Structure formats: structure tokens, C-alpha cells
Amino acid sequence: MLIPLLYHLGPRWLAQRTRFALERKLGLLAKRSPQRPWANFGPTKTHPAWRVQSPSLPITKLDQTFLAPHLEAWALAGGHSPVAEADAMARGQFRIFSHTLCDLGYPPQWAKNVLTGQTISSSAHWTKSSDAGADDIKGVWEASRFSWAFTLVRAWALDGEARHVELFWKLVEDWMQKNPPNRGPNWMCGQEAALRLIAFTYALQAFRHHPATTDERILLGARFADATAHRIAVHFDYALSQSNNHGISEAIGLLTAGTFWPELSAAASWRQQGLQALEAQVANLVADDGGFSQHSTNYHRLFLQLMTWGELVQRAAGTTLPAATRQRVRQATRFLLSLMESDGTVPRYGADDGANLFQLSGCGYDDFRPALGAATALFLGERLPAGPWDEAAMFLLGPLPASAASELTFTYDHPRSGVSTLHHARGTAFFRAPTIFRHRPAQADQLHVTLRWDDEWITEDPGTYSYNAPGVMNGLAGARYHNVATVNGLDPMKRVGRFLWLPWTACQRLPEARGYRATHSGYPGFVAERRLLKFPQGFVIIDRLRGMLRQPGEWTLRWHGRSRVGLEKLSIACSVASAESWLTADETTGEGWYSGYYGAKTPSYTRRLTATGEDIIFVTALGCQIRLEKNAVIVDGESIGINELS
Structure with missing residues (x-):
């Protein structure tokens, strides 16, 4: 198999994989990402001006009294209450893979595999853990993606109750206590760290001016972002070598940390490194016809969700993604739109690991309208026919035009x-x-x-x-x-x-x-x-x-x-x-x-x-x-x- 391996992936890829394996085996990765306490990351004290001066997302500026009537109507139409789900979290029940509720306890067992019920050790350095054991490691990572943060934002926007904001911070604090930097399975994957940072950042922006978001908690957030970005940066070249959403998500993770925490010492370099890598990755991974490298409808959706976030981060910084990058994303958006049926479903093909980054509506997992509605509005300047799926776009982008645009046309x-x-x-x-x-x-x-x-x-x-x-x-x-x-x-x-x-x-x-x-x-x-x-x-x-x-x-x-x-x-x-x-x-x-x-x-x-x-x-x-x-x-x-x- 060596000859076809070299033919398809090239000697550079093989050399990179050999180097990555040696770095791990010889302990070089562990030396570059040592286990350290949270206090060793981020600023030494709270920056009082952060709450006012740091870049902000549309959710920061949305009025809860404006949102609530829309959310109530969508909740009734979809038969889904984010408040009920948020209250279930307080009892230790968390939705996994956009599907069933799983009892993780409260506080949650962050090292529990939600697929098998087994709990794995979380005391060793992340390089000592493996994703190739008897268990499916994705079952351990699922709760630590922080998808639940989006539900808490939706619940708070619906009823305005402070308990949802307080629960968010209690869960974050508990996770940080039980998952110190670079220790345990939840630090193994840079992509998982990036997705976790995106969810955390979104909720922090939503709760930015809430009394429960104290100065001490803002400092915790800066440390969380700093440690996460350092983890991504230490093995970033591995993510880029994957030629898939790993590189995309980790580049956006660096961009996120560098943008929303400008006080961090490496913020400027992370922004530059993330943006340069993202531009190159999109140019390489999106074909001229808009197809994505992973040959999968669900990973294509994840790509569009990530790029939606990337564009929002750039706009928060007062700019946009490069024109060539946005053009590729437009093509990718049209590609997936061409496959979507009127009910939001698509003909599934390729691998599907349950990824659904923005769980910001009551629509089902197989309904692509929440993700495509946001991408269509942001990159194409158009709107899908109105419905409960608009909730995701509103939470991400702010108010949408009152009516849908003329019917979009596609290549099939x-x-x-x-x-x-x-x-x-x-x-x-x-x-x-x-x-x-x-x-x-x-x-x-x-x-x-x-x-x-x-x-x-x-x-x-x-x-x-x-x-x-x-x-x-x-x-x-x-x-x-x-x-x-x-x-x-x-x-x-x-x-x-x-x-x-x-x-x-x-x-x-x-x-x-x-x-x-x-x-x-x-x-x-x-x-x-x-x-x-x-x-x-x-x-x-x-x-x-x-x-x-x-x-x-x-x-x-x-x-x-x-x-x-x-x-x-x-x-x-x-x-x-x-x-x-x-x-x-x-x-x-x-x-x-x-x-x-x-x-x-x-x-x-x-x-x-x-x-x-x-x-x-x-x-x-x-x-x-x-x-x-x-x-x-x-x-x-x-x-x-x-x-x-x-």
C-alpha cells in the first residue's frame, strides 16, 4: 500500500505523519504544551474596559424584548422549548448528537462516554490518550463541545431568567476545574478545542452585559481562550495536513481568540496566523463547483457553519474575509442549496459524525435550513422562505429582511x-x-x-x-x-x-x-x-x-x-x-x-x-x-x- 499512499497523498504528507508520530512518542508535543494551571494563562487581572471595548457580535446588541415574541412563536411552531431543555441541564440531562437526552449528572461527568457509559481517566497529558481504543472517543468529547451553551442562550432570550446565565457559568467553571489545560481526553483534539471555544465565545457575547458575567468570570473567559488557542497552535500544522474541517475549525479558533481577546499577548499573531491559514485552506478544499473536500453533506454543512462564524468574527473586527474566500464560500453555499429539498432535508452522502455547530433553533438535525438560511443571508444576500429555521439566522446575524428574495436558481x-x-x-x-x-x-x-x-x-x-x-x-x-x-x-x-x-x-x-x-x-x-x-x-x-x-x-x-x-x-x-x-x-x-x-x-x-x-x-x-x-x-x-x- 506504500506506492498508492505516496501516489495519492504524496511524500510530504507521509513525512509529516512520520514527524507527528515521532513528536508524540518522544514527548516533544507534551513539552511544547505542558500541563499548567489556569492561572498561568491569560492576563493577571481583569481588564475593566473589555466589556465595553472588545469586539462584539450581533447577539450582544439584540434586545431580549425584541427577540422573545419571535422565539415564542417559533417554539410553538416547532413544538420545542429551549427553556425546558435548559432546565433539564440543571438536572444533569444533556442533549447529545442533536438527538436524545443523556444523564451526565450535575455537575456533569465530563469524562463519561455518552455512547457506552464508560468513564475514562482524565489525569494524564492529552498526548497519552488515544482515539483508537475500544470506545468511540466522540462519546467523551460530545458534552465538552459546549453545544448546550447555545440552548442556554436561546432559553435566556425567551424568558429572560437569570438562572440560565448562571447555569452557563457554573458549567464552564466546573469544566475548567475538572479539565485543567492540556490534561485529559478533552484536550486531545484541536478541532474539539476550537468548537468549544466558538460555543463559549458566542454565549459570552450573549451574556456580556448580564450581572452574572462578573469581572472575575470575564478573567476566567480570557484564560479559557488563551489556553485553548495555545493548544490549537501547538499542533496546528497537523490540523492543516488533514485537508478537511480540522484545519478550517482550528484556523477559525485562532482567529476567534485573537479577535475577541486582544489583550492576550499572542492575540495579533493568532489573528494573522488563523486568517492566512483559513484563506489557504478554503482555496484548497472548496472545488470550483462548490463541493467540499470531505465528500459529505453533513461536513459540508459544518464547513458553512464555520465560515459563517469566521465572517462574523471578521465583521466584529471591522473587516471581512478576503474576497476570494467569500466567493468560494458562496459557491459552497449554492452547492448545498442545490441538494436541499423544500423540507430542509438533503440526500445524505459521505461520513456523518453528528456535527451541528449552531444548535440555535428547534429544527431537527436533518433540517439544513437553519445553517443554510444563515449562510444564504450572509454570503448571498438572499433569504430562504420564512419559518422556524430563521431563529438560527437571527441569533447569528440579527434581524433579517421581512420577506424572502426571488427564487434562487442552481446548477444540479x-x-x-x-x-x-x-x-x-x-x-x-x-x-x-x-x-x-x-x-x-x-x-x-x-x-x-x-x-x-x-x-x-x-x-x-x-x-x-x-x-x-x-x-x-x-x-x-x-x-x-x-x-x-x-x-x-x-x-x-x-x-x-x-x-x-x-x-x-x-x-x-x-x-x-x-x-x-x-x-x-x-x-x-x-x-x-x-x-x-x-x-x-x-x-x-x-x-x-x-x-x-x-x-x-x-x-x-x-x-x-x-x-x-x-x-x-x-x-x-x-x-x-x-x-x-x-x-x-x-x-x-x-x-x-x-x-x-x-x-x-x-x-x-x-x-x-x-x-x-x-x-x-x-x-x-x-x-x-x-x-x-x-x-x-x-x-x-x-x-x-x-x-x-x-
């Missing part, structure tokens, strides 16, 4: 990023066919298709579940968990690590008047070709699967969905004898599960057709009548010759 084919959609009056078909991988693929999802019909996702990507689950449920990243045809149980790439596939099998796009057509040769000795076509009555997917030397293979076509009734709407034909089977909640293969939230799974369905041959055709239809004959596919009476498929 993004071949460079490998994402395309077809739209029908009754639904949408999503096609995943990356023609080039500039950055490492997230999953073996080449030729995957997601289908939506009559406002229901009929077939879809089942999610991620966990990056470190035991057995087969480890990331649900292989081809068998996607709506594709596989041969002899193979993947089109080999998984050589939790987040690394080799070699990077790209697709070849071919002309197709009715939709999209692509092939790949990732299965050794075989070619997989798929056509996604639109007809007046619906969609048709045609798979042709061949042995390069006319050798036979055992091909399995899979369709995954939450509803058996939905999957039964698919008409499927095969050119040779085939066997159909269904799986639900299968622990042996991991098929027949759906993970709508990280760390959670519910039984779903997998419909499989298996056939053996040297040249096989599967035809799947939704909304159309099909018949597969010897030399043609008949779709609603229209003949498509077999020669058109070769």
Missing part, C-alpha cells in the same frame, strides 16, 4: 465533486460519481443513487453510526451499505484505515441525454456501469456489470431504505436468473440498519438481488413501467436498445 450537475441530481415533479434522484479525488474519499460510494418520491426518501445512504464500533457496524462506509451493485463481496477500494481508502477509484462520466452515466473499474477484473435516467413517469436506473475477460462474477444489487413499503415501490428486472432477499437489523452483515443520528441505529430494510454471469443487466424503476427483453429495455412503451448500454 457537479461532475468535479461527483454529485448530480435529476428533478421530477414527484421526486429527486441523486447520483454519486466522482470523476477525480483531489482529497481522500470518505466512503466506497461510487455510483450510489438516492431516490426521493412523493416527499419520502425511498432509498438512501444509511448513515455512519460510529467511527469505532465493534464488528461490522464500523462507519457503514463500504459499498455494501450503499445503493450500488457489488461483485464477489468486494469494495471498489481497499479500506486501510478508519478514514483512508486506497487506491482512490474515480468514475468516468459518459454522455447521457436523459440524465447521467458513469463507469468505474474498482472491482479487479470487472467494469460497473450505471445510468440514471429521467422519464415522464419517473426514474430508471440501468446497471451493466461485466467481466473484462468475460469471466463470470456474483453480482449483488442493493437498495437501502427505512420503509419496506417504500422499497417495494421499486420495479427491478435482471437479464439473467436472479434471487431476491430482504434483510432487516442484520447483525452479521450490518445491513438493514439506519443511523439517523451518530451513535444511534434503528432497524431498516435492505432489498438485494443477486445474479451470476459474465455480462449482467439490472434495471430498477420508480414510477415507470419496465420490461427487460433480450435486446432492449422497454420503459413505458419506449424501447431503449441494448447497444445503447454498452
Whole structure:
């Protein structure tokens, strides 16, 4: 695997990884980031002028009496009360991964894994901890992302009660007491530290003039920011080498600390370092068509949330992000908007770790309108149709225009990023066919298709579940968990690590008047070709699967969905004898599960057709009548010759 590793990632990447490993093993990282008490960070005393002179966000200036009526209406419309959730926190119950409430106790057990219930040691230096153990470390990090801070801001804005502000500070003080700088698992990841700093900064800005935000607590905040920025800076080059949201978030973390705490000795250098790195990262990670490097709808949302914050930080400092950076973010915003349905959902693809930075509305986790509404207003100067999702944009940006702009128009084919959609009056078909991988693929999802019909996702990507689950449920990243045809149980790439596939099998796009057509040769000795076509009555997917030397293979076509009734709407034909089977909640293969939230799974369905041959055709239809004959596919009476498929 060394040769493909060098080919795709380059010798510089390999040299960096070797250096990072040596620095950790030899204790050099620990020496550069020693365990020190909080008193060793930040200024020695409170700066009385900070409350008045430090840069501020729109939330600092929003009038609570103006916000409350809007928030009450949105809470009623969404059936979600931030006040009830805030009061649950005071009883030790915290929402995890935008989903269920978890009992962490009060004060919380910050080292408890919310996914397994296990508690890990928090006394050693962060370099002595590992994210590759038996547990999923994300379960430990979740509460320490401080997502709960956004809920407390919403609750205070709704009812004006001081208990929400006091609870925020009590939780921060407890976290700082139990997580001294550079000690324990909650300091392991620079990105986690950056996300925590963003949440803390937002809440501090909201509560900036509240009596509970005393001068002593402002000093604590400065120490918190100083220690966090030092932690990010000590391993910043590692984050940048990831070529993903790690570098973006950590650059913005440095920018945040340097902007809102100008009294810190390294503030100016952090601002400069963060801004320069952010500009370079965005230029590298956002493709010309707006696609993001991580090949994931959820990580694309996180990217836009981070860039929204980055622009707000810059505006607080009296400037903006560089013009070229903002242009890339506009493209990225339009890209994700082109995938969003009217209910705010998107066809999920790629890894999904539950990230949702700004939990500033009562909308569900799979509703992208809160994030996209804010990004659309900030970067495009437009507004989505009004609704409860506007709460997030108002909390971030301030009051929005009274009415939505004219309907936005988009491009629906993004071949460079490998994402395309077809739209029908009754639904949408999503096609995943990356023609080039500039950055490492997230999953073996080449030729995957997601289908939506009559406002229901009929077939879809089942999610991620966990990056470190035991057995087969480890990331649900292989081809068998996607709506594709596989041969002899193979993947089109080999998984050589939790987040690394080799070699990077790209697709070849071919002309197709009715939709999209692509092939790949990732299965050794075989070619997989798929056509996604639109007809007046619906969609048709045609798979042709061949042995390069006319050798036979055992091909399995899979369709995954939450509803058996939905999957039964698919008409499927095969050119040779085939066997159909269904799986639900299968622990042996991991098929027949759906993970709508990280760390959670519910039984779903997998419909499989298996056939053996040297040249096989599967035809799947939704909304159309099909018949597969010897030399043609008949779709609603229209003949498509077999020669058109070769």
C-alpha cells in the first residue's frame, strides 16, 4: 500500500505523519504544551474596559424584548422549548448528537462516554490518550463541545431568567476545574478545542452585559481562550495536513481568540496566523463547483457553519474575509442549496459524525435550513422562505429582511465533486460519481443513487453510526451499505484505515441525454456501469456489470431504505436468473440498519438481488413501467436498445 499512499497523498504528507508520530512518542508535543494551571494563562487581572471595548457580535446588541415574541412563536411552531431543555441541564440531562437526552449528572461527568457509559481517566497529558481504543472517543468529547451553551442562550432570550446565565457559568467553571489545560481526553483534539471555544465565545457575547458575567468570570473567559488557542497552535500544522474541517475549525479558533481577546499577548499573531491559514485552506478544499473536500453533506454543512462564524468574527473586527474566500464560500453555499429539498432535508452522502455547530433553533438535525438560511443571508444576500429555521439566522446575524428574495436558481450537475441530481415533479434522484479525488474519499460510494418520491426518501445512504464500533457496524462506509451493485463481496477500494481508502477509484462520466452515466473499474477484473435516467413517469436506473475477460462474477444489487413499503415501490428486472432477499437489523452483515443520528441505529430494510454471469443487466424503476427483453429495455412503451448500454 506504500506506492498508492505516496501516489495519492504524496511524500510530504507521509513525512509529516512520520514527524507527528515521532513528536508524540518522544514527548516533544507534551513539552511544547505542558500541563499548567489556569492561572498561568491569560492576563493577571481583569481588564475593566473589555466589556465595553472588545469586539462584539450581533447577539450582544439584540434586545431580549425584541427577540422573545419571535422565539415564542417559533417554539410553538416547532413544538420545542429551549427553556425546558435548559432546565433539564440543571438536572444533569444533556442533549447529545442533536438527538436524545443523556444523564451526565450535575455537575456533569465530563469524562463519561455518552455512547457506552464508560468513564475514562482524565489525569494524564492529552498526548497519552488515544482515539483508537475500544470506545468511540466522540462519546467523551460530545458534552465538552459546549453545544448546550447555545440552548442556554436561546432559553435566556425567551424568558429572560437569570438562572440560565448562571447555569452557563457554573458549567464552564466546573469544566475548567475538572479539565485543567492540556490534561485529559478533552484536550486531545484541536478541532474539539476550537468548537468549544466558538460555543463559549458566542454565549459570552450573549451574556456580556448580564450581572452574572462578573469581572472575575470575564478573567476566567480570557484564560479559557488563551489556553485553548495555545493548544490549537501547538499542533496546528497537523490540523492543516488533514485537508478537511480540522484545519478550517482550528484556523477559525485562532482567529476567534485573537479577535475577541486582544489583550492576550499572542492575540495579533493568532489573528494573522488563523486568517492566512483559513484563506489557504478554503482555496484548497472548496472545488470550483462548490463541493467540499470531505465528500459529505453533513461536513459540508459544518464547513458553512464555520465560515459563517469566521465572517462574523471578521465583521466584529471591522473587516471581512478576503474576497476570494467569500466567493468560494458562496459557491459552497449554492452547492448545498442545490441538494436541499423544500423540507430542509438533503440526500445524505459521505461520513456523518453528528456535527451541528449552531444548535440555535428547534429544527431537527436533518433540517439544513437553519445553517443554510444563515449562510444564504450572509454570503448571498438572499433569504430562504420564512419559518422556524430563521431563529438560527437571527441569533447569528440579527434581524433579517421581512420577506424572502426571488427564487434562487442552481446548477444540479457537479461532475468535479461527483454529485448530480435529476428533478421530477414527484421526486429527486441523486447520483454519486466522482470523476477525480483531489482529497481522500470518505466512503466506497461510487455510483450510489438516492431516490426521493412523493416527499419520502425511498432509498438512501444509511448513515455512519460510529467511527469505532465493534464488528461490522464500523462507519457503514463500504459499498455494501450503499445503493450500488457489488461483485464477489468486494469494495471498489481497499479500506486501510478508519478514514483512508486506497487506491482512490474515480468514475468516468459518459454522455447521457436523459440524465447521467458513469463507469468505474474498482472491482479487479470487472467494469460497473450505471445510468440514471429521467422519464415522464419517473426514474430508471440501468446497471451493466461485466467481466473484462468475460469471466463470470456474483453480482449483488442493493437498495437501502427505512420503509419496506417504500422499497417495494421499486420495479427491478435482471437479464439473467436472479434471487431476491430482504434483510432487516442484520447483525452479521450490518445491513438493514439506519443511523439517523451518530451513535444511534434503528432497524431498516435492505432489498438485494443477486445474479451470476459474465455480462449482467439490472434495471430498477420508480414510477415507470419496465420490461427487460433480450435486446432492449422497454420503459413505458419506449424501447431503449441494448447497444445503447454498452
